[in-house]
Amino acid sequence: MTLLEVDRLTVRFRGLTAVDGVSLAVAEGEFVAIIGPNGAGKTTLFNVIAGSLRPSAGEIRFAGRPVAGLGAARMSQLGVGRTFQVARPFGSLTVRENVRLAAGRHYLANPLAAWGRRGRDREVEARVAHLLAVTGLVGLADRRAADLNMGGLRRLEIARALALEPRLLLLDEPAAGLGVDGIRPLAELIRSLRSQHLTVLLVEHHVGFALSLCDRVVVLDQGKKIFEGTPEAVRRDERVITAYLGESGAGEGAMSGGD
Amino acid sequence: MTYFLVVGVTVAVFAILALSLNIIAGYAGQPHLGQAAFFGLGAYTAAILSTRYGVSFWLDLPAALIVAGLVGVILGVISLRLARDFLAITTIGINFVMVAIFQYVPFFGGAMGIPAIPSPAIAGHEFGYRDFFVTAVVLVIMVAALSAYLERTWFGAALKAIKDDEQAAAAVGIQVASYKIAAFVLGTALAGLAGGFYAHFMSVVTPNGFGFPVSVSILSMLVFGGLGTIRGALAGAVLLGIMPEVFRFISNYRLLVYGFLLLFMVRFQPQGIVGEDSWLVHQIGRLAGSLRTGGARRDTAGG
Numbered sequence: 001m002t003l004l005e006v007d008r009l010t011v012r013f014r015g016l017t018a019v020d021g022v023s024l025a026v027a028e029g030e031f032v033a034i035i036g037p038n039g040a041g042k043t044t045l046f047n048v049i050a051g052s053l054r055p056s057a058g059e060i061r062f063a064g065r066p067v068a069g070l071g072a073a074r075m076s077q078l079g080v081g082r083t084f085q086v087a088r089p090f091g092s093l094t095v096r097e098n099v100r101l102a103a104g105r106h107y108l109a110n111p112l113a114a115w116g117r118r119g120r121d122r123e124v125e126a127r128v129a130h131l132l133a134v135t136g137l138v139g140l141a142d143r144r145a146a147d148l149n150m151g152g153l154r155r156l157e158i159a160r161a162l163a164l165e166p167r168l169l170l171l172d173e174p175a176a177g178l179g180v181d182g183i184r185p186l187a188e189l190i191r192s193l194r195s196q197h198l199t200v201l202l203v204e205h206h207v208g209f210a211l212s213l214c215d216r217v218v219v220l221d222q223g224k225k226i227f228e229g230t231p232e233a234v235r236r237d238e239r240v241i242t243a244y245l246g247e248s249g250a251g252e253g254a255m256s257g258g259d
Numbered sequence: 260m261t262y263f264l265v266v267g268v269t270v271a272v273f274a275i276l277a278l279s280l281n282i283i284a285g286y287a288g289q290p291h292l293g294q295a296a297f298f299g300l301g302a303y304t305a306a307i308l309s310t311r312y313g314v315s316f317w318l319d320l321p322a323a324l325i326v327a328g329l330v331g332v333i334l335g336v337i338s339l340r341l342a343r344d345f346l347a348i349t350t351i352g353i354n355f356v357m358v359a360i361f362q363y364v365p366f367f368g369g370a371m372g373i374p375a376i377p378s379p380a381i382a383g384h385e386f387g388y389r390d391f392f393v394t395a396v397v398l399v400i401m402v403a404a405l406s407a408y409l410e411r412t413w414f415g416a417a418l419k420a421i422k423d424d425e426q427a428a429a430a431v432g433i434q435v436a437s438y439k440i441a442a443f444v445l446g447t448a449l450a451g452l453a454g455g456f457y458a459h460f461m462s463v464v465t466p467n468g469f470g471f472p473v474s475v476s477i478l479s480m481l482v483f484g485g486l487g488t489i490r491g492a493l494a495g496a497v498l499l500g501i502m503p504e505v506f507r508f509i510s511n512y513r514l515l516v517y518g519f520l521l522l523f524m525v526r527f528q529p530q531g532i533v534g535e536d537s538w539l540v541h542q543i544g545r546l547a548g549s550l551r552t553g554g555a556r557r558d559t560a561g562g
Contacts, residue, residue, distance in 0.1 A: 052426065072429035081430075088427035090420045092535075101420055105432035107413040111441035114414040164431065 003028045003199050004049070004168055009058035009068075011044050018044040020223035021058070026168070026201055031194055033202045033210040033231075036220035037244055042203045043085065045220065046172050049201070050082045051075030063167065077109050081166030085173040087153035091146030095137055095156055096128060098145050102163035103127045127163060135159040135189065151182045158189065169193065171202045175209050183209060207244075211235070219243070264388035270500035271395035272457050277481045277492035278402045279449035284478070285487035286415060287442040288422025289339065290347040293354030294477050297327040297447040299361060299469025301454025306373040306464045307366075316379030316386075320455045327451020328444050335443035340436065354471045361466035372465030376458050391460050398456060399493075402449055406489050418442050422487075472514050479517040482524050485534020494533045 004026040011019040019041040026032050036042050047053040049060060054069040061067065062078060070078075081102075090098050103124045107114055119125065132138045135155040140148060145156060154174060161169055174190065175183050183206075190213055193200060204210035211217060211231040219227035219234060221243040227234055234240055276298055283291045301323035308314035308322055338349045361367045379386045379394075386394075409415040417438050420428040425435050458464050480499045485491020499517060503510040530537040 050430070052429065071434075072426070073432050073434045076430055076432035084427065084430070088424045088430075090423040090427060092423050093416070093419060097416060101413075101416055101433075102431040104413055108417050108431065108433050110434070111414060111417070111438045114417060115412050117408075117411045118413055118416055119411075160431065 001028045002026070003030075003063060004201065005059075005061040006045075006049065007059045007061070009045065009048060009060065010056050011041070011048055011053065012056045017223050019048070019055075019220075022220065022223070022225045024218050024225065024228065026199060028167075028199055029197045030216065031200045031202070031214045033204055033214035033217045034220060035204055035207050035210050035217060035234075038205070039222070040220040040243075041223040042205075042220055043172065046082075046170060046201075046203045050080060050170055076105060076164060079165070079167035080170060081161035081164040081168070082170040083157035083161050083172055083174055085176055087150075087157050089145035089148065089153060089156055091144065093145055094142050095145050095148065095152075096132065096141040098156055099128045099131055099137075099159050099163045100124065102160045103131070103165075105164050127165075131159045131163050134162075134192075136185075150177050151185075154178060154182070154186060155189070162193075167199060169198055169200045171200060171204075173203060173205055175204065175206045187213065261388050264392045266501065266504050267392050268388070268395045268460055270497055271392070271399050272453050272460075273477065273480060273500050274399045274493050274496035275395075275402050275453040275456075276450055276477045277484070277496045278399075278406055278489065279446045279453065280477050280481050281406065281446075281487065281489070281492045282409065282418075282449070283442050283446035285481065285492070286409070286418040286422065287439055288343075288418075289439060289443065290343055291350045291443070291446070292347050292478065293350035293352070293357070293471070293474050294446070294450050295469045295471065295473035296354040296357035297331060297450040298454040298457070298473065298477075299357060299464070299466075300327045300330055301451030302458040302464045302469065303361060303367055303373070303454075304451065305455035305458040306368075306376050309376050309459070310373055316377075316459050319459065320452055323455025323458075324448045324452040327454065328448030331444045331447030331451075332440065335440040335447075339439040339443060351471060351474075354469075354474050358466050358470050361469070367466070368464075370466060372463055372468075374463045376462045376464070378462065379459055386459075395456065395460075398452070402452075403489050403493065405449075406492075410489075414438075414441070419487075475514065475521070476517055479521040481531075482529075483520050483531060485531025485537060486529075488531070488534050491531045491534045495531065498532075 002025050006022060006024045008021045008023055009019055010017065010021055022045060034042050034045065044053065048055050050072055051070050051074060052072040059066055059068055062080065067075060067078065100118060104118065104121065107116060132141050135158055137155055137159055140152055148156060158174065174186060178186060187209060202210055202214060214231060217229065217231055217234050218225060219240050226239045226243060227237050276294060280291060280294045283289050304323040304326040305319035308319050334353055338346055341349060362370055417433045420433060421435055421438055429435055480495035481492050483499055484493065484495025503513045509516050524531060528538060532539050
């Protein structure tokens, strides 16, 4: 079943067309990666799907219903969890509170109904404890999120998104800013999500990392979709190689390196 | 004795005001520089209802709360969509406009305000200073208890999340705009409550009692004590409220001193004197820790 359907989506910013008529579909349980050189429109497309940007044209359907322009909070309540490229923790709250807020998202939908006390819902607390364990944050649970290092912030981003119990998980360059020794455990964490049959849409600049994880890959270049297919096929595709080489001489390295 | 009770009541009223502003500026992080407008709205509501319609003190208080809250909804919906620095300017504007309305609309009694607001009474016994003081302290405790409860709710955490990062808050399903409005309504309503009480205590309301300088005083107290904490709001109101009484020579320059303290705190100790992570709290924590364990655990601490 198709969970997410993006139909001829276009986003223009004052004459610049960041996303140009892109269509793609993500089936339930699938892991799709969106890659592309800098300025390809990946993050813009991502933000439109997450609800924080309104498309200029085109439609997005989530679980069959049109959702374009609903706003980030509604998308989250509908079951779309996202991470941020540059981590956005609730810095003054503890790591546990960060995850707890997401885990209790149904308490938060409406300020008039958010007057119950936190920490009382066993189901929510169990999920928080489970996610802290899965993401390796137990030891840091009572630290202020602002005090985490880069690796900790990345894991918190993922823990918080998972705590929403999303039907669709959107990962925005989760490997950004991580060194090689940070990427490996992260890849393992993300791979473990696959085994839980979570539907994932990953936007990634780090091509090797993305290809090692996904079932299917979509390549964007200058706002247009130039390729869609398996990770094996993309490495041999002429247009994709040209797009990356055209960006810089390091393109070929980007295509083959990583993990 | 009367003197101490009068100072005590004034301090208590400012404690409620600081706590009310704390919900908007402390928890939700929205710079609101016009809280005195809603303080005044509550005071005028109580003054008009009691002098013209014979409404009792006990009904005036909820009425003042509701009127200030309702105006808070309207102004909140209009202004809270603005970015934070524009919101600060807009709320200053709200304060000036409100004072102008009190001053120039005849309904509000003009520059002379509304005099002869009756004292409250219980079973025929008219309120003395002691009764006012006790009532004020009870109100402070109620508002502080409400704030303490708020901090434990999902609502309270949502406000802190919004203060930290609005985009991340939206990503966990928080409707940022409605939460900001809810915080604004709650904070302005409580300022209205303080105003309703204050009108009956002073027995007269005048427009310049609720001007922008009063808003700055409230903000100074909150920032001095510790933005975002109940103890900060209370400590700020008590210390800055008593200071001009203790150091009489200050009282003519009170606003100058408050303004200076505000700048000083923002520059050197933005947590306030007893706020989260403040220097003083750390020192007290260390002292308490070393007293409890006789310093024995100092080697193992820090992990």
